[in-house]
Amino acid sequence: MSEKLQLHIIGCGSARPTKQSNQTSQILTQRGKQYMIDCGEGTQFQLRRQNMHINRMNHIFISHLHGDHFFGLIGLISTLGMLGRTAELCIHAMPEIEKLLNEMIKFCCQGMTYEIRFCPINPYKHELIYEDRTMEVYTIPLKHRVPCCGFLFKEKENQPHLIKDMIDFYKIPIAELAKIKNGADYITPDGEIVANNRLTTPADPIKSYAYCSDTAYSEKIIPIIEGVDCLYHEATFMKADEPRARLTCHSTTEHAATIAKLAQVKQLIIGHYSARYDEYESLLNEAKAIFPNTLLAIDGKDFEI
Amino acid sequence: MSEKLQLHIIGCGSARPTKQSNQTSQILTQRGKQYMIDCGEGTQFQLRRQNMHINRMNHIFISHLHGDHFFGLIGLISTLGMLGRTAELCIHAMPEIEKLLNEMIKFCCQGMTYEIRFCPINPYKHELIYEDRTMEVYTIPLKHRVPCCGFLFKEKENQPHLIKDMIDFYKIPIAELAKIKNGADYITPDGEIVANNRLTTPADPIKSYAYCSDTAYSEKIIPIIEGVDCLYHEATFMKADEPRARLTCHSTTEHAATIAKLAQVKQLIIGHYSARYDEYESLLNEAKAIFPNTLLAIDGKDFEI
Numbered sequence: 001m002s003e004k005l006q007l008h009i010i011g012c013g014s015a016r017p018t019k020q021s022n023q024t025s026q027i028l029t030q031r032g033k034q035y036m037i038d039c040g041e042g043t044q045f046q047l048r049r050q051n052m053h054i055n056r057m058n059h060i061f062i063s064h065l066h067g068d069h070f071f072g073l074i075g076l077i078s079t080l081g082m083l084g085r086t087a088e089l090c091i092h093a094m095p096e097i098e099k100l101l102n103e104m105i106k107f108c109c110q111g112m113t114y115e116i117r118f119c120p121i122n123p124y125k126h127e128l129i130y131e132d133r134t135m136e137v138y139t140i141p142l143k144h145r146v147p148c149c150g151f152l153f154k155e156k157e158n159q160p161h162l163i164k165d166m167i168d169f170y171k172i173p174i175a176e177l178a179k180i181k182n183g184a185d186y187i188t189p190d191g192e193i194v195a196n197n198r199l200t201t202p203a204d205p206i207k208s209y210a211y212c213s214d215t216a217y218s219e220k221i222i223p224i225i226e227g228v229d230c231l232y233h234e235a236t237f238m239k240a241d242e243p244r245a246r247l248t249c250h251s252t253t254e255h256a257a258t259i260a261k262l263a264q265v266k267q268l269i270i271g272h273y274s275a276r277y278d279e280y281e282s283l284l285n286e287a288k289a290i291f292p293n294t295l296l297a298i299d300g301k302d303f304e305i
Numbered sequence: 306m307s308e309k310l311q312l313h314i315i316g317c318g319s320a321r322p323t324k325q326s327n328q329t330s331q332i333l334t335q336r337g338k339q340y341m342i343d344c345g346e347g348t349q350f351q352l353r354r355q356n357m358h359i360n361r362m363n364h365i366f367i368s369h370l371h372g373d374h375f376f377g378l379i380g381l382i383s384t385l386g387m388l389g390r391t392a393e394l395c396i397h398a399m400p401e402i403e404k405l406l407n408e409m410i411k412f413c414c415q416g417m418t419y420e421i422r423f424c425p426i427n428p429y430k431h432e433l434i435y436e437d438r439t440m441e442v443y444t445i446p447l448k449h450r451v452p453c454c455g456f457l458f459k460e461k462e463n464q465p466h467l468i469k470d471m472i473d474f475y476k477i478p479i480a481e482l483a484k485i486k487n488g489a490d491y492i493t494p495d496g497e498i499v500a501n502n503r504l505t506t507p508a509d510p511i512k513s514y515a516y517c518s519d520t521a522y523s524e525k526i527i528p529i530i531e532g533v534d535c536l537y538h539e540a541t542f543m544k545a546d547e548p549r550a551r552l553t554c555h556s557t558t559e560h561a562a563t564i565a566k567l568a569q570v571k572q573l574i575i576g577h578y579s580a581r582y583d584e585y586e587s588l589l590n591e592a593k594a595i596f597p598n599t600l601l602a603i604d605g606k607d608f609e610i
């Protein structure tokens with residue numbers, strides 16, 4: 001199991017389907033735990049085509065209720081039921097989703113083997129909406145035609161690594177290990193004090209990932225995403241199509257790269273491409289001119305954060 | 306525009322997604338008019354991948370309300386709206402579909418440019434549910450875990466073809482042509498009688514197509530589909546998996562081929578393959594042993610009826 005934070009792009013197109021890009025969905029993986037972000041139509045087929053297994057996915061975060069970000073949920077929910085899933089699945093989304101999906105679930109997914117829990121989110125507020133032992137997830141209010149928010153995934157402070165040879169040498173009992181991980185020295189039965197820094201190596205640096213789609217250009221998000229290791233920012237349009245971006249509350253390549261630059265993020269991934277573009281290199285070049293460390297999202301691609 | 310009845314397979318898999326087969330959907334085309342049958346998740350993406358345009362599709366027939374036969378509707382409806390469709394779209398399906406879809410349509414497809422009309426069908430009755438100038442569509446009650454029906458498409462009596470050279474030679478006015486197509490002779494201004502058989506060639510034979518999915522083996526459908534030019538019959542399982550077919554109210558290859566044989570249809574297409582099979586040739590061979598003129602449905606394939 002990788003210790004790294006990994007991002008898998010299931011789909012990175014926008015609403016109108018194209019041959020190269022499915023509608024939006026991603027999987028963020030941390031130490032084997034998987035978090036799904038958005039779930040456009042066809043997400044379950046993309047997973048199959050991409051040989052992606054989601055056995056450890058218990059949380060789905062939906063940015064907003066436009067079809068290209070959630071129409072794949074009902075099919076995924078139904079298929080997970082057919083495959084005999086038993087673990088509860090939490091769907092973090094605008095409160096309206098429960099009413100929209102429940103009717104379908106009740107009618108189409110009879111005899112479900114697992115529970116679905118809807119966790120309503122307030123897209124207008126930047127707040128902690130989920131945490132577990134190793135991860136925190138915050139909302140990022142965005143500016144779109146409908147209530148919409150991004151998500152900031154922040155690893156919690158990592159613990160130092162134990163040096164196995166030293167643990168073995170001093171025959172340190174298991175009960176002591178948690179204290180050592182928390183910084184304690186070890187006192188041997190003979191009263192010898194072994195300093196913590198002889199028993200551990202420093203913790204891995206914590207990583208952070210911000211997902212911002214769909215959104216018009218908005219500098220309000222900068223304080224929230226400042227300095228993240230990786231920012232996914234939609235770039236639906238090229239600069240020349242800015243009037244269209246403005247009209248539809250989307251961003252251009254220039255917008256995405258400017259936000260990345262102002263927020264001093266370490267890496268930018270662009271995606272959510274309009275169906276009007278046959279190739280994405282031109283979008284990449286425009287963004288790179290402003291923020292050199294920009295990468296293109298591509299369906300099926302993995303990024304190490 | 307082809308005069309032939311043509312069947313295009315958009316997807317021919319069953320509920321669980323596989324790499325080779327999308328969920329069920331088909332397009333039947335007659336003289337440029339298109340009828341969609343079922344609409345599994347991802348249908349709009351398949352259409353795009355298969356370069357299939359549906360500008361002349363005004364009627365969708367849904368066999369039953371299992372997700373793999375209708376979860377693609379909401380995405381398709383939404384995308385057609387974005388593309389500026391104006392023609393009314395009729396959805397022929399069980400009455401419950403209206404409630405299931407309307408909530409989503411109201412919420413997700415604001416400012417729709419076209420009307421959707423729900424035409425409820427009674428799956429327990431064999432009856433005419435649609436007709437236009439050249440086509441009739443009848444329900445075929447099937448035997449499944451939920452209310453389910455197939456569809457019988459029957460071309461109406463075709464008209465004879467006018468012989469253009471003769472029409473030109475006698476300078477026959479346009480107003481007379483409809484009468485000649487209906488069998489009348491032509492009387493020239495000089496009183497000469499030109500016999501109808503000198504002005505026309507015989508009409509094309511009428512064709513018929515029966516779609517039967519999903520269904521357990523049921524001989525009750527035989528009187529309805531007897532002698533059709535083409536029968537699509539589900540063959541979810543191989544003969545060895547018959548217990549599973551029985552349990553899930555599906556058919557085996559043997560069932561499909563036996564129905565085709567007893568009903569003396571001219572051609573059988575099998576499909577709706579279970580995800581357990583990696584290749585379909587074995588299914589084809591089993592069916593062919595009973596009904597030699599059997600073909601395999603394959604995503605993206607066209608059949609001339």
